[in-house]
Amino acid sequence: MFSSTISPNDRIEDQPTIGIIGLGAMGKMYAILFAKAGWKKIHVCDRPENYEIIREWCSSNIPTVQVSKDGHAVARSSDFMIYSVEAEFIGRVVKEYGPSTKMGAVVSGQTSVKAPEKEAFEKFLPQDAHIISIHSLxxxxxxxxxxxxxxxxxxxxxxxxxxxxNLLRSFRSRYVYLSYEEHDLVTANTQAVTHAAFLSMGTAWASEGSYPWEQGRYVGGIETVKVNLALRIYSNAWHVYAGLAILNPNAREQINQYAQSATELYKMMLEAGGALSNGKSDQSSEYDSERELKLRQRIEWAQGVVFGDPSKTRDRKPILLSEDILDKFSLGRSNTVLSVIPDPCAMETESSPRKANSHLSLLAMVDCWAHLDINPFHHLDLAATPLFRLFLGVAEHLFLNPALMDMTIQSAIYDTWHRANDLEFVVAARGWSQCVKFMSFEVYRKRFDETRIFFEPRFDEAGLLGGEMIKAVMASDMDTKSTKSS
Structure with a gap:
C-alpha cells in the first residue's frame, strides 16, 4: 500500500494509478479534478463503442490521461479505481470487469444509490480488494x-x-463517513422528495405548453428558486435521478407519499373554495369556513412537525437569501410584488403584478415529511445537496413567515388563476410516483426526455442564472459557518 502522505508532488513511479470506468459527466469531472491536482497516472474508459469519442475529448481537455478501450485494462492497472456508471447497470459492469481488478487495489463506486453497488462489489470483486466507496452529493x-x-x-x-x-483531498470537499445503508437513507431524505417536486413542476409547465415566467407568473423571489432549479434538473442526465428514485426503497416510499400529500391538499383547497358563487346560505358559509379551517389545520400540523413553533427564536440563520437578492437571478421580470391578496372576483390581466399562489409543491413537501416523520434539518449540515438546501430554504421561508403563509392559504382557496397549473402538478406528481412504483427506467426516461425537450431552448440562460444563485446561497451559508466558528 502507498504512503499515507502520498501527494501529487511525489515522483511518478511513487504515485498510485487512478482508474475511472465510466466517463459520463461525473466521471469526467473526477478525471479533470485528479489531473488538475497533478496526479500523473490516470487511466479511464467508457463503453467500447465510445472509445474514439472519449479519446478525442481527453486529448483536448486532459491530454495526460490514458484512455483504454474497455474496463479490463483499467481494472488491471489501477491501484484506486472508481466505477462511475449508472446504478441500473452497476451489477452488469462490475460482473464483467471486477475479476480483472489488480491485486490489493482499492475499489470505489460513484453511484447515487448504494444497495445495488454493495451487492455487485461483494459478489464480483476479488476478496483481496479493498471496498471504499464514495459519492459527491x-x-x-x-x-x-x-x-x-x-x-x-x-x-x-x-x-x-x-x-x-489523500487522493480526494484536492477536491476540497467535506468528508462525511457513512455506511452503505446510512447513505441510502440520507440521500433519500435529502433528495427523493426534492427531485419529485421539481420533476413534477417541470412536467406541469410543459403540459401547459408555455414558460410560466414569460406569462408574468412564478416570477421573482422564491419563485426564482423553483424555476431555476427545475430547469437545472432537466438539463442533467435522466439516469442521475432515476437510479435514486427507483432503486432506493426509502425514496420510493417518499415519492409515493409526496404524490399523496399533493393530491390530498389540492382536494382540500378545492373543497374550501368550492362555494365561491353568489347566493350561499349561512349554513353553507359555515360549512365552507369549516373546510378552510380543516386546510389550515393540516398545514399548521405539518409546520409544527417539521419546523416547530414559528414564534420561537431560531438558533440558526435562515437558509434562504432575501427575496430581493433572489430577484437578480430571475428568468422573468416583475417590477412589483403584491403584499395583499387581490379581490377574488377582480379581473386579472397579463400586465398584473406578481400574484400570490398556492405554493402546492412546497406545502406537499412539508406535509410529506411530516407524515413520514422526517426531520430535514437533521441531514442539512451532514449531507445536504445544494438543491435540497435551497428548496428547504424556500419552504422554511414560507412556513415561518405568517403573513406569507396566510397569503398562500387565501390564494389556494379563493384564487382561480393557478388552479389549472395545480391540477397539472398533481397529475404529474402522481405520474412520477406510479413510474417509480412500477420501477420502470424506460418510462422514467421517456417522461423525463419529453419534458426536457420542452425546456431545452432555455437551458443555457437558466444554467447560468441557477449556477450563480447556488453560488450566492452557498457563499452566504459558508460565511455563516465561519462567523459561528470564529
Whole structure:
C-alpha cells in the first residue's frame, strides 16, 4: 500500500494509478479534478463503442490521461479505481470487469444509490480488494469546494482509507463517513422528495405548453428558486435521478407519499373554495369556513412537525437569501410584488403584478415529511445537496413567515388563476410516483426526455442564472459557518 502522505508532488513511479470506468459527466469531472491536482497516472474508459469519442475529448481537455478501450485494462492497472456508471447497470459492469481488478487495489463506486453497488462489489470483486466507496452529493457543474463527499469504508484497511482521503483531498470537499445503508437513507431524505417536486413542476409547465415566467407568473423571489432549479434538473442526465428514485426503497416510499400529500391538499383547497358563487346560505358559509379551517389545520400540523413553533427564536440563520437578492437571478421580470391578496372576483390581466399562489409543491413537501416523520434539518449540515438546501430554504421561508403563509392559504382557496397549473402538478406528481412504483427506467426516461425537450431552448440562460444563485446561497451559508466558528 502507498504512503499515507502520498501527494501529487511525489515522483511518478511513487504515485498510485487512478482508474475511472465510466466517463459520463461525473466521471469526467473526477478525471479533470485528479489531473488538475497533478496526479500523473490516470487511466479511464467508457463503453467500447465510445472509445474514439472519449479519446478525442481527453486529448483536448486532459491530454495526460490514458484512455483504454474497455474496463479490463483499467481494472488491471489501477491501484484506486472508481466505477462511475449508472446504478441500473452497476451489477452488469462490475460482473464483467471486477475479476480483472489488480491485486490489493482499492475499489470505489460513484453511484447515487448504494444497495445495488454493495451487492455487485461483494459478489464480483476479488476478496483481496479493498471496498471504499464514495459519492459527491452535487452535480458536475457545481464546485466541489465545501460540498459533502460521502466516504463508505465497507471493506478497507486503515492504509486504504488514507489513500482514498489523500487522493480526494484536492477536491476540497467535506468528508462525511457513512455506511452503505446510512447513505441510502440520507440521500433519500435529502433528495427523493426534492427531485419529485421539481420533476413534477417541470412536467406541469410543459403540459401547459408555455414558460410560466414569460406569462408574468412564478416570477421573482422564491419563485426564482423553483424555476431555476427545475430547469437545472432537466438539463442533467435522466439516469442521475432515476437510479435514486427507483432503486432506493426509502425514496420510493417518499415519492409515493409526496404524490399523496399533493393530491390530498389540492382536494382540500378545492373543497374550501368550492362555494365561491353568489347566493350561499349561512349554513353553507359555515360549512365552507369549516373546510378552510380543516386546510389550515393540516398545514399548521405539518409546520409544527417539521419546523416547530414559528414564534420561537431560531438558533440558526435562515437558509434562504432575501427575496430581493433572489430577484437578480430571475428568468422573468416583475417590477412589483403584491403584499395583499387581490379581490377574488377582480379581473386579472397579463400586465398584473406578481400574484400570490398556492405554493402546492412546497406545502406537499412539508406535509410529506411530516407524515413520514422526517426531520430535514437533521441531514442539512451532514449531507445536504445544494438543491435540497435551497428548496428547504424556500419552504422554511414560507412556513415561518405568517403573513406569507396566510397569503398562500387565501390564494389556494379563493384564487382561480393557478388552479389549472395545480391540477397539472398533481397529475404529474402522481405520474412520477406510479413510474417509480412500477420501477420502470424506460418510462422514467421517456417522461423525463419529453419534458426536457420542452425546456431545452432555455437551458443555457437558466444554467447560468441557477449556477450563480447556488453560488450566492452557498457563499452566504459558508460565511455563516465561519462567523459561528470564529
Amino acid at each position: 452535487h452535480g458536475p457543474t457545481v464546485s466541489t469546494v465545501g460540498q459533502p463527499l460521502i466516504i463508505i469504508n465497507h471493506r478497507g484497511s486503515a492504509d486504504a482509507l488514507s489513500l482514498v482521503e
